[in-house]
Amino acid sequence: MKVIEINNISKRFSDKLVLDNISFQVDKGEIFGLLGPNGAGKSTLINIIVNILIPDSGKIVICGNDVVKDSIESKKHIGYVPQDIALMENLNAYDNLEFFGVLYGLKGTLLKHRINEVLDIVGLRDKKKEKVKKFSGGMKRRLNIAAAIMHHPEVLILDEPTVGVDPQSRQHIFNFIKKIGKEWGTTVLYTSHYMEEVEELCERVMIMDLGVEIAYGNKEDIKYSVFPNNKVVIDTNGIKGQTILSIREINGVIKVTENEKSISLTVNDKFKLGECLRIFEEEDISVNKISYEEAKLEDVFLTLTGKNLRD
Structure with missing residues (x-):
């Protein structure tokens, strides 16, 4: 089952073509790697997927919903962890998750259950009453992921999720990513500057550069085609x-x-x-x-x- 469908996406800023006819599909429960050097167009593509930007041409479908025509419905299926930490530093971990949970429409007993559930998943249950500003960079990353999965999204977009994290937090994130696809059936779109992470986590990848597709498919097939x-x-x-x-x-x-x-x-x-x-x-x-x-x-x-x- 195709959960993410990217069809012929192009985007231009002034006279610069940032994305040129990009297409790929991601199956349910798959961890898919999106790779490219700085300036490749990855961030622009992700911003289009989450409906921050509108493409000049092409179409993106998330769980059967057009992200432009059915933007509200498509967003219900997405959890997004951006490169920059999106948390309220003066609130504790529990209150941060409560805030995001309410935004997702959770309330009452279900809200409390989900908060404790995601804290357990990212290994921060014992830190739930501690203010975020006291957290290490790795702990903030883990809490950011927890906020993005409060509503059990069918699609989770992780944009550089391990930048600046300690080895313990990195392993927590890895274990979580592997677990969520198997247990929840969540589809993960994963971007990283650390190639060894993609080697470990992803079976299929797309390599982009200067807004165009360089390679797409099973990573072993891609490696064999070049070497x-x-x-x-x-x-x-x-x-x-x-x-x-x-x-x-x-x-x-x-x-x-x-x-x-x-x-x-x-x-x-x-x-x-x-x-x-x-x-x-x-x-x-x-x-x-x-x-x-x-x-x-x-x-x-x-x-x-x-x-x-x-x-």
Whole structure:
């Protein structure tokens, strides 16, 4: 079931085209990664999704509702955690959540239940009477997420949710994101400058740059399309010339680079490590260590955009 449908969205500010015909879809319960360097158009796209901005052309549908024509209805299904903390510093955690809960139409026993529920989810139940201004940056991030899920949204948009957080809060956020999709069926749209987070959380991604789509789909397929070959590094007690020739003949070996006591093999998916080890055994060569290096999403990003994620 498609919960988020982005169809041919374009947006221009004066003479600058910020989004150029962007399209993608996100399934129910999926954690979808939206990546791009600064200026890629991610924030503009998110502002259109949550109806802060109106697109020049195209259409966005959230849970069957057009975000422009049915803006009020579409917003009922969305929880939004912006980059900037959106909390009242002089109120305590409980009162902040009560305020946001009332905005979502919650009241009475249900409101109290939801406040305690989300405090438990983000690990702040014991801090509910403490003023937000005394919270660490990570605790504020967690409370900001709690405020966004008071109404059990079907879609949760997380815009850089771990910026400036401590390791404990980061792990709380990770655990929560993984849990909410499985237990609530919530669909998560996740943007981050930390590529390792997207590697861990997301199966599918879109990479944007300068308002256009650079890559879209399963992250493993994207990696393979850019780097179809992997690398195997084998540390040994020394390799003979004849051994190198034998290894070059193994099916799936594309390139062999030799050093004094190691070899680096560029291989495709036809390569079988056992064939290589059999040659070493026949030649009485000891293997000390084997390292298998797959392409990382960050390598793909740099190759496709020519930029680091924070450029």
